[in-house]
Amino acid sequence: MTLESDVLAAFPAEVHIPAQLVADAIAASSAEAPRILVVLDDDPTGTQSVSDLAVLTRWEVADFAWAFAYIRENQTKPAVYVLTNTRSLDPAEAAARNEEIVRNALAAAAGSAGPRLQLGFVSRSDSTLRGHYPLEPDVIAATVAAETGETTHGVVIVPAFPDAGRVTIGGVHYMRGTGEEAGKLTPVAETEFAKDASFGFANSEMAKYVEEKSQGRFPASEVIVLDLNTIRAGASAQDPAISAKAIADALEPASNSTPIVADIVTENDLRALALGLEEAERRGKKLLYRVGPPFVRGRIGQEIRTALTSEEAYAGNTPSTSGGLIVVGSHVGVTTRQLTALTAAHSSARIIEIDVEKLLVPQADGYIATVVSDVVEALHQGDVIVHTSRLLIKTDDATASLKIARTVSAAVVNVVNRTLKTFPPRFVIAKGGITSSDVAAHGLEIRHAIVRGPMLPGIVSLWEPVDGPAKGIPYIVFAGNVGDDQSLAQVTRKLSTTF
Template sequence: MTLEADILAAFPAEVQIPARLVADAVAASSAVTPRMLVVLDDDPTGTQSVSDLPVLTSWDVEDFIWAFGQAKPAVYVLTNTRSLDPAEAAERNEEVVRNALAAAGSSAAGTGSTGESNLRLGFVSRSDSTLRGHYPLEPDVIAATVAEVTGEKTDGVVLVPAFPDAGRVTIGGVHYMRGTGEDAGKLTPVAETEFARDASFGFANSDMAKYVEEKSQGRFAAESVIVLDLNIIRAATDPQTTANAIADAIAPATDSTPIVADIVTENDLRALSLGLEEAERRGKKLLYRVGPPFGRARIGQEIRKELSGAEAYAGNTPSLAGGLIVVGSHVGVTTRQLKALTEQHSAARIIEIDVEKLLAAETETAADDYLNQTVSTVVDALRGGDVIVHTSRLLIKTDNPAESLRIARTVSAAVVAVVNRTLKTFPPRFVIAKGGITSSDVAAHGLEIRHAIVRGPMLPGIVSLWEPVDGPAKGIPYIVFAGNVGDDQSLADVTRKLSNTF
């Protein structure tokens, strides 16, 4: 570990930049033809940094027309590609981009007198702040699809994995994780954390240029990566001077050149956003591969204060039933959060889905019988209070990435079945889903959410609340809780806000 203060001493201090300055720059560029960012979110936790934006869990042309009709600067599309194999992920990215472009060009989305679309789209590939996911495959597919459909070639792919609210920062081109507790103020290169040993998306480099070379298998050499370090991000106290410096640094980018940005604070993200806006004004065509807070900064949205329990239920009458907390993630922080919740919430019923038993079921009927028994137990428990449903904590590992994904899907399908059957039998007061794949599948299939509005965070900068606007879960607050964020008390804190028995 290294002290953050020691590393930052070599760079300029951050420059205060109001969100309104970015919003005004975005508005100016959209004055003639409005622009909307389409965020392809590889799991639903990318919404935790934004508020009052539409979310789609399906991506037919009609779904995009609904989203575009909300007249917001961005829409999040829940692709869940982190749970898919590369071929499936590529196919899904292409389908989303094609349908978004078709919707933008449709008469329902609005066209000018010449027949040209009245809506410009920008594309964001949102992924993990700990560098797990299908890179460079996803931005490659987005760029290729945009080029095929529109003829527009991508000059640069901007990588911004930083997530300061969750302790992930990039300094000097190196991506770090901040320590907590006794290790507060210290930084660990992300390649030295448990996330780098991910069975499906492991990696060896914390230096972002070297990470790009590693993941692209040498297609992009480390020395070809443009690095926007803090000397550029904080080039001057005048925001326009900084924006020009960033745009100048990006100018050489061509043919999807990777561009890495240092980020430590929200002000850094806003400075970067001004620079990207200037680069695009000059004609650069950019795609983005980013962590959660980038979208907020890029559209000039203020940081939304955490929602209270009353705000979570605003406009809806809370059920008297218990709430349902579903935990699928196996990372260390999730296990600690689950332990804290179960120790503090003595009134909650704890029900485990036995993964080994599920995987060992000899027939689909046997597995289904086991799930039906679990649902019956959950429903009975909800009548008396909150229920915590978690998968067994023994993580079944394999050296085969494809097999790892298959196991993850099997487990997630079981969780989804339990949630869906419970919802149709006895709707809970609220639903919290812990873990990226878990929360995605619970949203799209367990709760059958098609369209939602992300209202804001339940904790400062992290953990988003969705309001389903259709389907059987309409009116039930849905909390998307990433597996790798928060401290040991965070799950208990969110549950306490929503519960009527905690």
């Protein structure tokens, strides 16, 4: 570990940049042809940094047409999220899904009413560097080229998520410490996330991470690094235009999907980067983005939304009098600690454990039916916490590990869906990326939703389903790797009538 203050001492102070300055720059450059960012989110937790944007769990041309119309009619910020769930897929499936989504988005844009739409593409992934990289941006770039003839000059890689304690300084990606470790930084490759069964990695220095994951196709020496000296070039004069020019100048050599990594510590850094990217694109650079959650907020010039209140969570809907359903599938350490804290504090909640070993045998259907019956009965009395057993079953084979994870997730989805159609809960919280994705798309059968905002400052998003059997039921997307030990209890308390 090292002290954050020591690492930052070598760099300039941040440049103060209002979100409106970014929004104005975007409006000026897209006056004739509106530009919409299509965010391919490899699990739904990417929405936790934004508010009042459309979310799709299906990606037919008609779904994109709905989203583009929603943006136009409601004059929202120009972005739509598409829930790909590719982190739960093998590489071939992930590639095929990315390609299909990009093709359909481009087709919908070409057929949309009104002014010609421009699309930008964002590959949203994990702030702790897990996921299909470089496969996903490669596929997006190839599909855009095949459909439009447009070559991608650079892929901008911004995993930072300061709200959740992930920052990039001097080209190195870190996790901030909490509690007694506050103020200290741990290189992300030294954390539990780097040991992920499917997406593990060895390097915290982003240029070396790119070389590692691309198996040498992109040598570290050829990666463009936008460190804080460049991001904050206008610090002495507090002039964002100086930083924007410095960033755009640094991107001039980018060609043929050159990887570009960026230092980010604060929201102002994200906005400075956004202005620089806007300037680079104005000069003709074609860019794709591989990013953590808050990048899109900065890139579209959206203000930071304050955490939703209990009243705001149910605004416009009549909440059910039944209990709420909290579903926990993630196995990372912070999730287990949050689950322990919730069960200790919420003494009136019924706790139902799904035994993972019983899901991996031929008689699993009967076991699932018993779990559903227990959940429905308990919801009549109050909140229900459903979690998978904490023993993580995995193998040394990444594909086999994914298959186990998908079997478990399918069972959880089955429980949620059958519960919803028997006795709808007051609210649903899903803890874990793959878990929350599958619960949204299949458990609650959400096709279109609006992300209303965060339940805690900067993290944990609330979706309002606008169609399907869960319409009007607040759905909380809670990443496995965010928050402190009390965060799950805090979110539940906001929504519950019995906590």
